[in-house]
Amino acid sequence: MISDASIGLSARELRPLVEAEQVQLSVQQLRRLLLPLILADAFVTWVAWQVGLQTIAPVWFAAMVVAHTARWVYLLRIGEPGRVAPATWLSRSAAALAVLAVLRSAMVLMIFTRPISEYHYVLTMISFGSAVGAISPVAGHLRSYVGWSSIVGGALCVGWIARGTLEGAAIATLLLMLFVVLTFYVRDQGRTLVQLVSLSESLRRERDRAEKASEAKTRFFAAASHDLRQPLTALSYNAATVQELARLSGDEMLDRVGQGIRRALSESSSLLDSLLEVSKLDAGAVRAEERDVDVMKLLGRIAESFTPIANAAGLELRCLGGHHKGLWVRTDLALLRRIIQNLLGNAIKFTHDGHVSIEAFADDRTGKDCVCIRVSDTGPGIPHELQEHVFEEFYQVGNPERNRSRGLGLGLAIVRRIAGLLKISVALTSQPGQGAVFELRMPRIPAPRGAGAELLPDGSETAPGSARRRVLFIDDEPEIRESLTALLSTLGWEVRSASDQQEAEEIHEAGFAPDVLLIDFRLRDNASGLDAWKALKRRGCAAPGLMITGETEPRRIAAAREAGITVLYKPVDGAQLLQAMGRALGSTGVPRSNDAAAIQDSAPPSF
Structure with a gap:
């Protein structure tokens, strides 16, 4: 079953993983089941009392309580990580469940020695309900469920057939069919678990390889x-x-x-x-060092350094938003500067005529007070189907010959990585022939007292x-x-x-x-x-x-x-x-x- 359902993994590799998952799921369910199981046996004891087994019923109930408690304590203890192998846990759990099934079936057979009454129908409902409830704790482990249901279900079927009536035979046949259906359901549950574990393991290995x-x-x-x-x-x-x-x-x-x-x-x-x-x-070798940053002051410094480059390319560089005051954010200044430099450098590189603009403004479109930094150009634009690719490594629109004067195609890949590090939102809007607009959004903070935070040195020392x-x-x-x-x-x-x-x-x-x-x-x-x-x-x-x-x-x-x-x-x-x-x-x-x-x-x- 495991080899058929596995995805790229052998049965030998997959089996211990599936068994470990089954143990984990079974232990989770087992923690919740002690009281419901004892209550179910209390109802069976009540049925036995009503049909005339007043002597044996209390003794049987006491034995079931002890058996349930011992199983519960033992399986939870050995279910702790590292105690026993998953296969061992499942084997011992199946054995314990079989012991409980034998005790239950013994009482079922004793009750069916009494004349048929409405209590036998109640017993059948309780036993079948227990069979349905047992599906969850076995977690697709077919051997455990077959062992339990065959013993308890077999006792019920024998009890009804032993009545020698057509009604008893019909009920026994119906019970047999229902138990077979439940068994197939547990088998399918196990196969589904195998597929999920296999897929999860395959994804984990792919992630590790990546x-x-x-x-x-x-x-x-x-x-x-x-x-x-x-x-x-x-x-x-x-x-x-x-x-x-x-x-x-x-x-x-x-x-x-x-x-x-x-x-x-x-x-x-x-x-x-x-x-x-x-x-x-x-x-992960880059660490952000946050500080209060005056956005407009930063843009002004960057625009000063890029203006000669834009002019040399025959472009006008516009720095807009000078009337906006108090646009402050808390971030790493050097890394934010790097993002803006890459966006501005790209805009100048790929724009052949017109202008390139850089601006900042307050933005509350999403209900949050943010600062938006926008870099736009009048270049050729980027088709919608290529917009996600431009953030990939070594990808350049319209440079199939890999002209090295246009760089390696890493500028926007670096932008995305730094933006992720700083938790800055980056959005691209563009249409062919209508230029491109890149927007950075980050939370706005109040201007610090004195508003005198200085920018980093710009490398102009003599x-x-x-x-x-x-x-x-x-x-x-x-x-x-x-x-x-x-x-x-x-x-x-x-x-x-x-x-x-x-x-x-x-x-x-x-x-x-x-x-x-x-x-x-x-x-x-x-x-x-x-x-x-x-x-x-x-x-x-x-x-x-x-x-x-x-x-x-x-x-x-x-x-x-x-x-x-x-x-x-x-x-x-x-x-x-x-x-x-x-x-x-x-x-x-x-x-x-x-x-x-x-x-x-x-x-x-x-x-």
Whole structure:
């Protein structure tokens, strides 16, 4: 029976699962049945008393109460998780039920030795009612039910047939047919349970396979991202050095070459960053840090950074809703900014003429006081049948040739993931030829006292001044050490580089006191840059640290975050690195470093 009903599972795999479910259902019903069973036997005792069995009836009732109670206590005790195997529980339950059936049938046969009266019909009704009531606690376990019903039903049928009348034979035949119908019902109930358990187990396995596939994808992205970022990082430092040498020498051709290399690196870095972001969101490595956010102020800052991009594309960027005051929400500012940046970047990318708008307003259409942020465009629009697909990974409307200048198709996939993390509603309205409108809705909060909550830094800090600074750089890749040393030396920094923790400690012990520490996360021989950073701190090095890594594995990312140092992901542009170093030098405490901040780019992204 099990193999026929199973869905993709063998009978051997399915049987213990079905038996465990049967035990669970039987135990649930058994907890409720002690009193009803005793009352049913009390009625049988009353019938026996009425037909003249006054001596045996009380003794029989006492025996039934003891048997019911002992069965109830015993089966509940061994029904606790881990006590006995489900198959053992079902076998012992069937045996106990058979004992009760023998005791019941003995009284039935004794009652039928008395002259027929209306009490025999009452007994038949009680016994058949008990047979119907026994269906639920056996939970489709056919052997248990057949054992009980065949004994009790058989006694009833024998009792009526023994009367030797046509009426008795007719009642016996009807009872036999009814007991057969009930038996088939229990069989069908068991088959249905098998199918449900099989389907549930198949779905669970599919879910497990999907989770494992997602984990494998995350690990692949992490490994691929790390390996690709290593050579790009060295190339980015060399490109920055080329541009600095071009500036010093006044060589315009060399400057154009440097700019071309940096543009290509910026595009490659953007694609890698989008893969990193999806990997982190899927792995649950991003944690939201809520704060009060002035929505209009945030939109104003974002519009300022995107206006040059829109103008360069021949578009007008409109920031509407400036008259709305007091539009505050409580959310993670960096992640909300990221959502809006992705939506706005997509709108500009796919709109060829006209305008792109971003606005915010109060919205109470659903009966709740909300803030709605709307990003709209005059682009080609999205057909209704494709609107759900645009939120999928790597999906792009109208880009079958996979033009990399249009990104990887991860922007809206990231929007959906972050929106889910922040519990923000995202809606898309679009018609072909009529542009697209994306709306974000989130609960509105009262403006905080003073209304002076500040936005996050926008990445516009200047590079360090001309004063000569010291930097200690730890990386196990010789090419990266050489290229970064050349860049920083060209810019006037005093640089020392080390390949591992021991070499870095020796440099520090020799008297080199760095102003900034630059540390790669993954060093050779499975060593961690975090360990090197902590060791230098123990030796009295007070310099702020920047962790430069191509690592995207969630647990390692979490470890870097918990260390409390700023994290930069490879490939790091030379100008970006200098800005980060400048912020580290100018900070009065430990630089802020969390995944929400790491997701936010200082420049508008391109996905």
